[in-house]
Amino acid sequence: MTRPLGITVSRHIMDSQRLHPEATGDLTGLLNELIVAAKTISAEVNMAGLADILGMSGKTNIQGEHVQKLDDFANNTIKRRMARCGYICAMTSEEEADIIPVVEGYEGKYTLAFDPLDGSSNIDVNVSIGTIFSIHRRLSPDGGPGDESDLLQPAGRQVAAGYIIYGSSTMLVFTTGEGVQGFTLDPSVGEFFLSHPDIRIPEKSKYLSVNEGNYRYWQEPVRRYIEYLKEEDRATGRPYSARYIGSMVADFHRNLIAGGVFLYPSDSKDPTKPYGKLRLLYEAAPMAFLVEQAGGRAITDDGLEISEIQPDGLHQRVPLVVGSRRDVDLYQEFIRGQR
Incomplete structure (x- = not known):
């Protein structure tokens, strides 16, 4: 079967970067690292019914809620991927009480807040779940670890945000402040392709x-x-x-x-x-x-x-x-x- 050529998320991000000569490429690199983590989580979610990964892990999170096994997997996948990426100075997860530091010497100029698996109480009944992320530019001086003030910034100062939804297909939806784009994962080639360009929510609904x-x-x-x-x-x-x-x-x-x-x-x-x-x-x-x-x-x-x-x-x-x-x-x- 011949597949039509499409715009991959990596190409879209690079094309957007070219429109900003002042860009250093760090945000592009950060988004690409998150995309790799999303693909890893998506593969595990799609296999959850066949693997010993459904159900409770036996832990509770900072909210006092039971942590599901896939929650644990998603949280650890993102932490491991981002700790040495070199683009963030600190991160925080809905699943953990405190700031998550990055590896010393790999501190970057952004921060990451994430919900590794939103809707995880629905895992065992095969309902769509997702990963949500938020990115800010750090406030503390470059060159060292970030602190809580870097993470406690208003939503209006975000430089990027989005989510990956794991459903009948896996979709990445994100914005860098220039509209909202949606990409669907083609599992046969392992790439996200632009499927929902310039998403606009209807002004009124029913x-x-x-x-x-x-x-x-x-x-x-x-x-x-x-x-x-x-x-x-x-x-x-x-x-x-x-x-x-x-x-x-x-x-x-x-x-x-x-x-x-x-x-x-x-x-x-x-x-x-x-x-x-x-x-x-x-x-x-x-x-x-x-x-x-x-x-x-x-x-x-x-x-x-x-x-x-x-x-x-x-x-x-x-x-x-x-x-x-x-x-x-x-x-x-x-x-x-x-x-």
Whole structure:
């Protein structure tokens, strides 16, 4: 079978670099290292049903959640790949409590925050999962190890962010601040090819992604917004259809392509997690950067732009409303009492 020639992700990144004569190639190198790690994880995910890698590892992460075996594998794969790459000064993982140092002498000028396997509670039931990453330029002086201040930067200062989703196909979606590009892995040749150029999220949607099992624990404006979207009014395209997977990277990806609004608001269900479940550095910030580059919007449930939040800890949680711009704007009208 003859395959059509396509643009590989490596060529796309190199072509983009040529448009910036001032570029040193470090960000290109960093992205390429992440892509190799993604291919390794993808291969293992695709074999998970045949290998002794499904299920729990017996460990718990910093969040107090059980770590699955594939979580462990993905986390270690990224750490090993990046520790000697020479492009980052420090990294942090959703699975670990503290900063992860790089090997001495290999410190670079960027930082990496990552969720090695988002949605891992769905591994055993074969639902799409993914790796999410966020890259900032370091703030501390070059030439030595990075510190926490390098990692605790607002989403608006990211130089790149993206995710790899492992589903019916493996896709890489990322931005370097110049639009959002999607690449699909061709396993027969081991290359990501450009399949979704210049992704733009529909301005308005008809899809709602939220865990309604938490309805009784939400604040009253959130409940009113959800009820509004479920009312019938053909003139405004209601009711919306529910689309909720429970794997954030999968819910976000579907909404990015087809349009939709995803909510994980604060709630009163668990006093230890009053701001909901999602982490700022590993989930909300990179998804905010992506959706804004695609024409959408990301805010907290009280209307604060995710891109403007100054992180106060490596594992800070935030409520999140993200997706099609007009749907997020509508949500903000409800919390401001304008609806």
